[in-house]
Amino acid sequence: MDFNHSQDRQLLANTLERYLQQNYSTETRRTIAGSVEGWSPDKWHELCELGVIAALVDETHGGLGGTGFDIAAVFEQLGKALVVEPLLGTLAAVYALSKGSPQADLMTAVVSGDKVVAWAYEEPQSRYDLTEVEARAEKGPDGWRLSGKKAVVSQLKAADYAVVSARISGPAGSETGIGLFLVDLSAQGVRIQDYAVIDGGRAGDLTVADTPAKLVVEDGFPIAEEAVAAAIVALSWEAIGVMDRLLNETIGYLQTRKQFGVPLATFQALRHRVATMALEIEQARSSAINAAASLGNPRRERERMVSAAKFTIGRVGTIIAEEAIQMHGGIGMTRELSVSHYAKRLMMIDHQFGDEDYHLERFIRLSSPY
Template identity: 50%
Template sequence: MDFSLGEDRQMLVNSLGRFLAGNFDWKTREQVIASSEGWSRDLWRQLADLGVIGALFDEESGGYAGSPFDVGVVFGEVGRALAVGPFLGTLMAGRVLAATGRADLLERVIAGEVILSAALEAATLRAVVAGDGWSLSGSQAVVPFAASADHIVVAATTAQGPSLFLVDKGASGLSIQSYPLVDGGAAGELRLDGVPATLLGEAGQAAPIIEAVNAVALVGLCWEAVSIMDVVKDQTLEYLRTRKQFGIAIGKFQALQHRMATLALEIEQARSAAINAAARFQEGRITREKAVSAAKYTIGRVGTLAAEEAIQLHGGIGMTWELPLSHYAKRLVMIGHQLGDEDHHLERFIALGRESAAA
């Protein structure tokens, strides 16, 4: 099987990698995550000019790529640089806009003019008809870069079923409690009290859209995690080659070599799962959902192993703020819990198998 990315996709990887290496070094990252917003708007506009945001969406939506592999390679380079920004919220909210016919707004997002976030847990919000529009009430926590967003795409429960809505920044009744995240960036808790909102698509028809959006977001997170694992593995190997104990490099100790060999094999398993999630995406709902849940389960398990092994093999220095490795490890652990942890996706994989057998 050919695992090459193809010429166009490889050009995207190379250009994005060079850009982040030249414009998002570690000192810049420290400054960005310490800022009030937790990300750089200037960097985001440059990424938009480079075409990175457009790579997340297809031509019909105003982008130029948009396949799961395109999403994967973008998130992979984001993970390699440990870049922070509204990547996940933009992907998820933008996919909702594309699915519900709001290409006009999405074009401005791709151009870097508008910032989006997404809050797609319908169970925590309630929507009712209010005059000619809709009114939303409830709360939702850990909405990525919520305070920075110009619009937030939210899911809410209605009398017709789960539905999708667009909420504008500054809408009456909307409050956002913002806070920094342990792995960098920022999030916020939404509190809505009779907030006016615009219905996206048809009321009660949100479930399949949300499921598909979550699936492509999971592909992105899995590719991001694999790239982070590669960085963590390489940094740990370099440390084992240079750190000496009893007059020799600790990488000479057979027990540590065995641990790194096991980790390398597990990372390759995670990489295969992430590739499989992208490759099986267009093969029907059950196949797609099983592939992304299998990948997310594997990423959660192997990501935890990679973070723990890297920190343990570095010793006490592995926990320090000054060492980049500790930040990569935090991000790995966080990804393991985003959009469902390994227990959730193992249960989901089993349920999907039963659903497939029953059908």
């Protein structure tokens, strides 16, 4: 099999890589991540002009791609630069919108960079379980209204709208009765608690109280599951970009730093550890390829491959982060060195949309014939 990107995808990846190298340095990223906003509207519009958002949306909704490998081509480069702009939430949200009721004007505005949409699904008690939805939706004479809470919504304050899950019927824990709704974050009853996150950028907790909303899809669980699968593919490839960068940073440090008058790279024990890092990254890359290829497959096969990739990324990410820091010595923990920031991002990727333990158990469950 040929795992190389198509010519168009490779062109996009190369263009994005050059842009980030020239305009999104470690210092620039540190400044943006530490700002009050936690993102840069200027960088956001520049990324949109490059076609980054368009690559995440299918052609029928005004985009240029939307497949698993389009997502891979974009997020691998974003991982190499530790980009903090609200791309992950936008991906999940537009993926859900594209599968639900048409939102042509909004989709056009998102692709152009004029609007930002957040993905507000997880709740304080959900623990990665997509069926654990307690927010309620009630239909009245003037339309739908939502009440409830959503937790740790990535770049919530940056968003103009949010795709929000709410239970129309049934108890929490049931796959049926979950609807997806579009909420204008300037509407009445919306409250946002904004805060910084440890790996850079910001997140927020969303509270809605009798807030008007537009129905995206009434039977929302299958679409939410598919949107999260796309987000996990994105996270997997972002992690590949992060791990490649950590490997290169570590090799460069070992070739430069000297002990007993010779570079650290001449010590066989350290060379073996670097070789192990490279081997583990290739294992993770293979799982990410499988996940990207599975997005269009039937539900059970898709979810198995996505959970396998998320488990592998979590396991390998821990190895790469720890090895990179250890081989850099004490300096690897400092804020001034980029290694510490890449390691933090890998640790947080493991916890987004289900950690290593959760997805191992889920993969086993999905693999069972019973």
